[in-house]
Amino acid sequence: GAGVSQSPSNKVTEKGKDVELRCDPISGHTALYWYRQSLGQGLEFLIYFQGNSAPDKSGLPSDRFSAERTGGSVSTLTIQRTQQEDSAVYLCASSTRTGTNEQYFGPGTRLTVT
Amino acid sequence: AQTVTQSQPEMSVQEAETVTLSCTYDTSESDYYLFWYKQPPSRQMILVIRQEAYKQQNATENRFSVNFQKAAKSFSLKISDSQLGDAAMYFCAYRTPYSGNTPLVFGKGTRLSVIA
Numbered sequence: 001g002a003g004v005s006q007s008p009s010n011k012v013t014e015k016g017k018d019v020e021l022r023c024d025p026i027s028g029h030t031a032l033y034w035y036r037q038s039l040g041q042g043l044e045f046l047i048y049f050q051g052n053s054a055p056d057k058s059g060l061p062s063d064r065f066s067a068e069r070t071g072g073s074v075s076t077l078t079i080q081r082t083q084q085e086d087s088a089v090y091l092c093a094s095s096t097r098t099g100t101n102e103q104y105f106g107p108g109t110r111l112t113v114t
Numbered sequence: 115a116q117t118v119t120q121s122q123p124e125m126s127v128q129e130a131e132t133v134t135l136s137c138t139y140d141t142s143e144s145d146y147y148l149f150w151y152k153q154p155p156s157r158q159m160i161l162v163i164r165q166e167a168y169k170q171q172n173a174t175e176n177r178f179s180v181n182f183q184k185a186a187k188s189f190s191l192k193i194s195d196s197q198l199g200d201a202a203m204y205f206c207a208y209r210t211p212y213s214g215n216t217p218l219v220f221g222k223g224t225r226l227s228v229i230a
Contacts, residue, residue, distance in 0.1 A: 031215035042118075042205060042220035043159075050215050059217070089157060101215050105151075105159035 002026070004106035006092050012112045013082055021077040021109045025094030032075050033103060034067060037089040046090075049075065051097075082113045116141045118208050120221035127196045128229050134181075135191045135224045137206030143167075146210050148182065149218065150191045153203040162204070165189065193226075201228045 005024045013019050025032050030051045035043040045059040049069045060066070064082075069075040079086055089110050093103040117140045127133035139148070150162040165173045165182050172180050177197075181190045193200055203225050207218040 033215075033217055035217075035220075040222070042120075042222040043207075043218070045217040045219070048215070048217050056217070091157075091159065093159075095215055097215065101209075101211075102161060102164070103218060108157045110157075 004092055004094055004104050006090075006106040006109050008109060009107065010110045010112070012114060015084060015113055016081055018078065018080045019082055019111065021079075021090050021111070023075045023077070023092030023094075023106060025073065025075070025092070026104055027073075028096070029094035029104075030072070030097050031095045031101070031103075032069055033093045033095075034075070034077050035091045035093065036061075037091060037108070039088070043091060046077070079111075082111075084113045087111055087113045116143070116146075116208050116210070116219045118206050118219050118221040120206055120224050122224045123222070124225045124227070126227040126229055127193070127200075129196055129198060131196055132192060132194045133196055133226065135193075135204050135206075135226065137189045137191070137221055139187050139189065139206070139208050139219075141187070141208065141210075143210055146208060148180075148189045149207040149209070150178070150180070150189075151205045151207060151220075152200075153205060153223070154201075159205075163191065196228050198228050198230060201226055 033048040034046040049055045064080045067077045089108045091108040092106045095101045095103045148165045177194045203223045206221040
């Protein structure tokens, strides 16, 4: 079946503009995660959604970052007033609630803020 | 908070040889999961191998195996008979198995080069 998809693949934006990054999880996966991968760094957790529960926003670096998940499926990560330090690859993952809850990753969106 | 440390930013191995990537972690939990992910230039994170902390037997997946030392909080990855396609970034990751789902905690990665 289809894996996790993300769009756009690459995004270049000017400092101060808002951007929206989209994630389509695997059908039926109840959990969805956003991670950020800055150059030379590992993946940093941003936010995750589990079913209809309130999302865990503990990893969001500032109030310029927000995310929503509509209908328990597609998620959008929004970054307002982008800064150069926001440049990174943003990865989305999804998982089921059963078993080892393996997380399946999308190909990521590379965001460049100029 | 849990942390994961990969002390080798870069490693290289000759094709067909064996290489070991190191990972240590810090946690006060007794039950958890450990993972190795591979990230090729395509950016797609691929799960290589997983280990449940309550299992003493080291996990093995074909040419990939781990050396899990729970007391030492060490989780190294051994790649045997290295192939050119193994060249990638490798990330060690930790997750607490609360009911439901929890995010992964990643190390900073090791870039593996395979020399023909």
